Amino acid sequence: xxxxxxxxxxxxxxxxxxREAGLDVKLNKVAFGAERRTEDGRDxxxxxxxxxxxxxxxDSGDVLTENAVLLQYxxxxxPNAGLAPSDGMAxxxxxxxxxFIATELHKSFSPLFRNPAPEVREAQIKLIxxxxxxxxxxxxxxxxxxxxxxxxxxxxxxxMFFWSRNFQIDLSATPKLTAxxxxxxxxxxxxxxxxxxxxxxx
Ligand SMILES: N[C@@H](CCC(=O)N[C@@H](CS)C(=O)NCC(=O)O)C(=O)O
Numbered sequence: 001x002x003x004x005x006x007x008x009x010x011x012x013x014x015x016x017x018x019r020e021a022g023l024d025v026k027l028n029k030v031a032f033g034a035e036r037r038t039e040d041g042r043d044x045x046x047x048x049x050x051x052x053x054x055x056x057x058x059d060s061g062d063v064l065t066e067n068a069v070l071l072q073y074x075x076x077x078x079p080n081a082g083l084a085p086s087d088g089m090a091x092x093x094x095x096x097x098x099x100f101i102a103t104e105l106h107k108s109f110s111p112l113f114r115n116p117a118p119e120v121r122e123a124q125i126k127l128i129x130x131x132x133x134x135x136x137x138x139x140x141x142x143x144x145x146x147x148x149x150x151x152x153x154x155x156x157x158x159x160m161f162f163w164s165r166n167f168q169i170d171l172s173a174t175p176k177l178t179a180x181x182x183x184x185x186x187x188x189x190x191x192x193x194x195x196x197x198x199x200x201x202x
Pocket of ligand 1: 009010011052053054065066068
């Protein structure tokens, strides 16, 4: 399979999941500029008409989009890696977490990427901090969002932490969450992924 990504974008989540799962992947870095080009010089819109990463091209030629779906697909390719509980209430909790991160957290960051006016930025950051408080409530005293084991929900949540540092969002009101993000960052597969994308590893 081939993962189309932009360093440090939300495509970091499936990249981490692939490394955690130990799956083979071809990485294809997309350049976002006036045009969107794949690393091998193709028009990215011809791969994904939305022009968004992450995009996963399967060996069959099928193209999958939507982060929460890619993450479940990747987890399903390596069931022994335990990246997604497949039955019982745990399965629904994972889907709940993925949807929460996609719709309540990820999309709350979007305005910050568009250089908003200071008052818009401030309001958006307050909103994100409130969402982080809710995420911390879901985490509770567990090591990872789903319990003792790392899942694809943790890979996705970690991207939000990464962005919060880039946007200098104060996380001091959510200390358990901050410690959890550091725990995720220390994982060998996460370190490997950060290095592969040329991103800071600490
Ligand atoms: N609905 C998509 C959205 C993905 C998304 O927002 N990707 C961003 C990078 S983090 C992107 O490629 N934005 C460029 C664009 O949408 O034009 C998903 O959940 O995967």
